Amino acid sequence: MPELPEVQTTVIGLQKHVVGLTITDIWSDLPKKTVTRPDFKETIKYSPYFLKFKRNVIGQKITGVYRRAKNILIDLSNGETILIHMKMTGHLLYGNYVQEKKEWVPSEKEKNDALRDPFNKWIHLVFTLSNKKQLVLSDLRKFATVTLLTEKHLKDLGPEPLEDSFDYKTFKAVLLRRPNGKIKQVLMDPKVIAGIGNIYSDEALWLANIHPLSRVGAVPEKQLKKLFTEVQNILKKGIDFGGDSTSDYRQLDGTPGSFHHRHNAYRKTKESCAKRGCSGTIVRIALANRGAHFCNKHQELYI
DNA sequence: GCTGCTGTTGGCGG
DNA sequence: CCCGCCAACAGCAG
Numbered sequence: 001m002p003e004l005p006e007v008q009t010t011v012i013g014l015q016k017h018v019v020g021l022t023i024t025d026i027w028s029d030l031p032k033k034t035v036t037r038p039d040f041k042e043t044i045k046y047s048p049y050f051l052k053f054k055r056n057v058i059g060q061k062i063t064g065v066y067r068r069a070k071n072i073l074i075d076l077s078n079g080e081t082i083l084i085h086m087k088m089t090g091h092l093l094y095g096n097y098v099q100e101k102k103e104w105v106p107s108e109k110e111k112n113d114a115l116r117d118p119f120n121k122w123i124h125l126v127f128t129l130s131n132k133k134q135l136v137l138s139d140l141r142k143f144a145t146v147t148l149l150t151e152k153h154l155k156d157l158g159p160e161p162l163e164d165s166f167d168y169k170t171f172k173a174v175l176l177r178r179p180n181g182k183i184k185q186v187l188m189d190p191k192v193i194a195g196i197g198n199i200y201s202d203e204a205l206w207l208a209n210i211h212p213l214s215r216v217g218a219v220p221e222k223q224l225k226k227l228f229t230e231v232q233n234i235l236k237k238g239i240d241f242g243g244d245s246t247s248d249y250r251q252l253d254g255t256p257g258s259f260h261h262r263h264n265a266y267r268k269t270k271e272s273c274a275k276r277g278c279s280g281t282i283v284r285i286a287l288a289n290r291g292a293h294f295c296n297k298h299q300e301l302y303i
Numbered sequence: 304g305c306t307g308c309t310g311t312t313g314g315c316g317g
Numbered sequence: 318c319c320c321g322c323c324a325a326c327a328g329c330a331g
Contacts, residue, residue, distance in 0.1 A: 089326085
């Protein structure tokens with residue numbers, strides 16, 4: 001599940017490998033679904049757009065790659081920017097590929113066997129680059145979207161939690177816009193803070209000793225300060241470990257990250273709490289159509 | 304072979 | 318303001 005650390009891990013790989021290369025061709029087996037119009041929030045999102053996208057992208061040099069929230073942004077020499085959102089099971093891979101029959105597979109000269117991992121075989125979009133290698137999108141559940149960036153895409157996003165300007169004052173102010181909201185839901189809302197999803201919200205709340213159903217406005221200052229610190233710590237740790245590969249996520253070279261070996265809460269249901277001196281158990285509840293995992297002892301509920 | 308679960312985001316309705 | 322529910326999809330456990 002790509003959240004901020006997974007997207008950042010991929011962006012770091014792209015900055016190292018594809019900046020300076022020119023896009024020479026684009027292929028997709030699901031052009032209408034994967035490459036959406038920039039106004040994809042509207043009803044006509046599946047109308048033909050792929051040809052226009054190709055005209056704007058083929059022949060352009062990649063001048064820079066960066067991240068905003070969970071979006072990968074690829075700057076082109078003509079001033080356009082490609083936006084890629086990996087949603088739940090999408091991830092980008094880079095290597096030597098060939099098309100056999102309809103499917104794209106790593107070529108014989110590709111020595112990196114990680115690209116042959118079954119999680120990496122759901123290829124629905126291929127950028128061929130000027131060095132004859134490919135940048136491909138593998139996406140088992142076909143939810144990822146690619147388009148050209150417009151102003152509308154990023155305007156409602158909350159602040160970036162790892163930027164220097166993101167201090168405790170900002171954190172408190174954005175959270176308190178939803179004082180009666182459940183703290184886990186508010187943390188995951190991209191309009192409040194960018195980039196935090198289910199995994200990292202579970203882990204940050206475990207570290208900060210706060211129950212996920214706590215009301216934002218009822219959490220004492222001291223605990224809120226700790227949460228601010230732990231949110232930043234856990235996101236940085238996710239990046240340091242190359243992201244989380246509990247599920248489909250893989251780094252640009254096809255290898256799994258290793259943050260999922262460091263979980264204390266996410267998907268630890270029924271296990272003993274790992275906090276020192278805590279005799280609690282990790283439990284799972286449904287919250288906002290997904291799972292919330294937390295320790296039934298040391299995470300305090302503030303209502 | 305069925306059901307439910309996995310999770311991102313925007314949209315809709317109460 | 319806050320909540321629940323829904324859609325897109327495919328694999329997997331039971």
